[in-house]
Amino acid sequence: MKKALGAVAVAAAAAIALSACTGSGSSNQAAAGGDAKGDISYWLWDANQLPAYQQCADDFHKANPNINVKITQTGWDDYWTNITNGFVAGNGPDVFTDHLSKFGDFVKNNQILALDDAVKTDNVDLNQYQKGLADLWVGKDGKRYGLPKDWDTISLFYNKDMISKAGLSADQMGSLAWNPQDGGSFEKAIAHLTVDKNGKHGDEAGFDKNNVAVYGLGLAGSGSGNGQTEWSWLTGTTGWTHTDKNPWGTKYNYDDKKFQDTIAWFHSVIDKGYMPKLETTVGASMSDTFAAGKAAINANGSWMIGQYFGYKGINVGLAPTPTGPDGKRASMFNGLADSINAATKNPAAATKWVEYLASPACQDVVASKAVVFPAVSEATDRAAAAFKAKGVDVGSFTQQVKDNTTFLFPITENAAKVDGIMKPAMDAVFSGKSPAGSLTDANSQVNALFQ
Structure with missing residues (x-):
């Protein structure tokens, strides 16, 4: 919440x-x-x-x-x-x-x-x-x-050299804004930071989304039902909450339009080629992919600071998560x-x-x-x-x-069963097999666990 x-x-x-x-x-x-x-x-x-x-x-x-x-x-x-x-x-x-x-x-x-x-x-x-x-x-x-x-909380880890080469400053990285309609300055940044194998940026004519050398934003997975590092820092800026109360809620809100619009936007970034396809993340480490120079930005948790700054040959910077429709940032706590x-x-x-x-x-x-x-x-x-x-x-x-912009990790009973329902449901949306609206049915299954 x-x-x-x-x-x-x-x-x-x-x-x-x-x-x-x-x-x-x-x-x-x-x-x-x-x-x-x-x-x-x-x-x-x-x-x-x-x-x-x-x-x-x-x-x-x-x-x-x-x-x-x-x-x-x-x-x-x-x-x-x-x-x-x-x-x-x-x-x-x-x-x-x-x-x-x-x-x-x-x-x-x-x-x-x-x-x-x-x-x-x-x-x-x-x-x-x-x-x-x-x-x-x-x-x-x-x-x-x-x-x-x-x-722990969430921030954006970024490749300073890539940011500089793309003409973006640290101040710009620290003042990104996002919305589920067009992605705001955040989507513009990750589009520009995406580069195909011919050197075309994601926001340039002729960009080949099927042959990407560097993604603007890395992907760890679909985030299952909590999306801690994947998307919760975006949904948290819309007024959406995972459950009706926290801790010990008994009703999940995956059927909420604010949530589904955010997830639909997230999938659109994959579809545009600015973020890796879900199937490429299986068995892969997002941070290692970042270290290999294949992604310009990773959203990740504070427990990963040592990992990112321990990579040799990568000049790493940190920026806060983007502000959202409510004008504030958000991070799961x-x-x-x-x-x-x-x-x-x-x-x-x-x-x-x-x-x-x-x-x-x-x-x-x-x-x-x-x-x-x-x-x-x-x-x-x-x-x-x-x-x-x-x-x-x-x-x-x-x-x-x-700044009091944190919200709590959802604490409920039946967590393993919720994950069993939401992981395949979110995977289906992120892979393009199902629309974001399909999460309404998954939400009904989840809430049935508490009846």
């Missing part, structure tokens, strides 16, 4: 207050840290963050020599498959990096532990985090199932947390590790690596300084929070 970060916290708190008496999630509570000992496993999906968390694990072991933490990192898709299979087989991790789109179903299925007793007993300060983050991890039952680890497997055989050690992950001691380490923005407010400032020391101005990400 498009709202200020502060408003997100208010809405989350309101939803929590209303649901505290009616929810029926897991009654299992994590054990307070106490005299914990033994071996625990910790899973995460982001390879870029692995070095920071390995250092946290090493530091944690030094302070708690009776606890050993083994970290396993796998890619996003395999990660969630392994988590699901592990829960079923009883051999999942003790602690894992959790996602807002997933934890509702985990709570519903009694697969993760509530942390309220441990937070109270061990005096975890929930006010140390960026405003609203801690509230996101409270389920419909009013119980807390994760402690915040980081947050997402925050990860660490949760405890309800089947852990060592809840005391798992709890102590989760509390350490959420502490300044670990999050300052994460900040120093300049990879993501940690949840602890002071650590966020440290991260911004660490990025600056590397020559990266992250203002396009942090400004969304300061």
Whole structure:
């Protein structure tokens, strides 16, 4: 739902207050840290963050020599498959990096532990985090199932050399505007930045859309039902919201004209040859394609800063997402947390590790690596300084929070089932097999899950 970060916290708190008496999630509570000992496993999906968390694990072991933490990192898709299979087989991790789109179903299925007793007993300060983050991890039952680890927003990564060669300035990149009718100055920019194999730009006569050498805008995929990096930063400027309320909405809005008009425009950019065809993105990395010089602009999340600025031979710039019909920018606001497997055989050690992950001691380490923005407010400032020391101005990400132009990642139950319906439906639209209007039928199927 498009709202200020502060408003997100208010809405989350309101939803929590209303649901505290009616929810029926897991009654299992994590054990307070106490005299914990033994071996625990910790899973995460982001390879870029692995070095920071390995250092946290090493530091944690030094302070708690009776606890050993083994970290396993796998890619996003395999990660969630392994988590699901592990829960079923009883051999999942003790602690894992959790996602807002997933934890509702985990709570519903009694697969993760509530942390309220441990937070109270061990005096975890929930006010140390960026405003609203801690509230996101409270389920419909009013119980807390994760402690915040980081947050993210979306910006435009662009190839400075391509931008300069096309006659565009950094100031122009920072003041792009978009609308679903003709795409505004944003479409004009990506059209001009698109170049075919004969050197013709997308806005020139004779441009061959079937033989493109450089696309103005990269594509990661259709975005399924949330479109975090694909299109949510556009739909968020139209007044459209994913659900009727957030968190814990029970009605999705994929049948809304504002949403369908945005998606129709997005497909038109593919059809015009300014963005890759959907089928070419299968098995490909959008950031690697950018690094290969095949795209001028990528919309992506702050967790990818290190990846983009780590490529050799590419002069990378950052710009905020374009303003939309409402005259404002928009970015989905997402925050990860660490949760405890309800089947852990060592809840005391798992709890102590989760509390350490959420502490300044670990999050300052994460900040120093300049990879993501940690949840602890002071650590966020440290991260911004660490990025600056590397020559990266992250203002396009942090400004969304300061300007109150963020909206929350849709938090609902049935997330996996929603994805199962929306991914093929969105793929069909992006590939040109179905019109945007077909999403009305998909929306009916989604909403039937909540009846």
